[in-house]
Amino acid sequence: MEKLYNTNSLSFQVFNELERQIINGVLTPGTSLTENRLCEQFSVSRTPVREALRMLEQKGLVQITPNKGAVVLGISEKDLTDIYTIRMYVEGLASRWAAQKITDEQLERLTEVVELQEFYQNRACSEQINDLDTRFHELIYEYSDSRTLQHTLSNLHHMIQHYRQRSFSSDGRAPKAIKEHRDILNALIAHDADLAEKLTVEHIANAHANLLSLIVK
Numbered sequence: 001m002e003k004l005y006n007t008n009s010l011s012f013q014v015f016n017e018l019e020r021q022i023i024n025g026v027l028t029p030g031t032s033l034t035e036n037r038l039c040e041q042f043s044v045s046r047t048p049v050r051e052a053l054r055m056l057e058q059k060g061l062v063q064i065t066p067n068k069g070a071v072v073l074g075i076s077e078k079d080l081t082d083i084y085t086i087r088m089y090v091e092g093l094a095s096r097w098a099a100q101k102i103t104d105e106q107l108e109r110l111t112e113v114v115e116l117q118e119f120y121q122n123r124a125c126s127e128q129i130n131d132l133d134t135r136f137h138e139l140i141y142e143y144s145d146s147r148t149l150q151h152t153l154s155n156l157h158h159m160i161q162h163y164r165q166r167s168f169s170s171d172g173r174a175p176k177a178i179k180e181h182r183d184i185l186n187a188l189i190a191h192d193a194d195l196a197e198k199l200t201v202e203h204i205a206n207a208h209a210n211l212l213s214l215i216v217k
Contacts (some may be wrong), residue, residue: 011051013041024073024162028073029101033062070085077141077215080163086206088201090153091137095184095200097144099193106143108190113139114185117178124175129174130165138168140188140200167211 009069018038021027055071056062059078062070075083102110113136120128137157141150157164168174180203187196 007060008041009051011046011055014038014044014052015055017042018056019059019061020083022056022072023159024168025049025074027072027074029076031072033070053206059186073161075163077212078213079158080211081208083160084204084211087153087156088204088208089156090149090156091140091198091204092201094140094144094149095145095188095196096193097146097149099188099191099196101145102188102191102197106139107185110136110139110143110185110188114178114181117181121174121178126169126174129178130168133164133168133177133181134161140184152202156193164207166214167207170210171215173207175208177203 018027018033027033032054035046035049038044038052042049053062053064056070057064059077061073063073064070077192089132113132117129117132117136119130134157138154141153170179180199184196184199184203187199
């Protein structure tokens with residue numbers, strides 16, 4: 001997040017839970033968030049609730065109207081398209097930089113993640129596959145050796161975590177995604193920055209296309 005918050009404060013705890021519910025679709029766009037109801041729900045005073053709503057507004061997840069309260073905006077289809085488009089460019093860059101800098105030890109860790117995905121795919125263990133998908137991308141961010149890039153991509157992934165899991169769990173997507181991970185891994189092993197970037201861009205584009213096919217159904 002742009003601003004650093006005290007993660008132990010009541011306001012952050014309320015914000016964190018409301019953000020989770022909005023991102024996961026529990027609180028849908030158009031839902032009214034009244035201070036009185038939220039105070040009762042979280043057993044807190046108005047001050048932490050108001051601060052939590054301001055945090056949500058800063059992230060574009062709610063709209064606050066004076067004397068009327070807050071309304072959930074959520075994540076629109078345009079937001080998803082914007083996020084995936086940004087991911088294509090930035091994650092492509094992450095893979096390019098990772099290919100240039102990745103060590104043998106880091107390659108071993110990344111290889112283990114892909115091999116575990118393939119292992120669990122053969123056993124239809126979707127929860128483990130989803131967790132490993134997140135881990136695969138996080139490691140590439142880390143191996144790009146850019147804190148700024150890693151922070152940016154971590155925030156983007158967090159915002160669409162629910163949609164990523166929905167896409168990855170859809171029929172036929174997991175085997176294709178794991179194959180794409182294997183191809184990206186091979187490009188990183190070869191230290192082929194151009195190919196690693198190209199395959200990553202295609203991987204994100206494929207994930208976005210799959211998600212859109214689910215949303216329009």
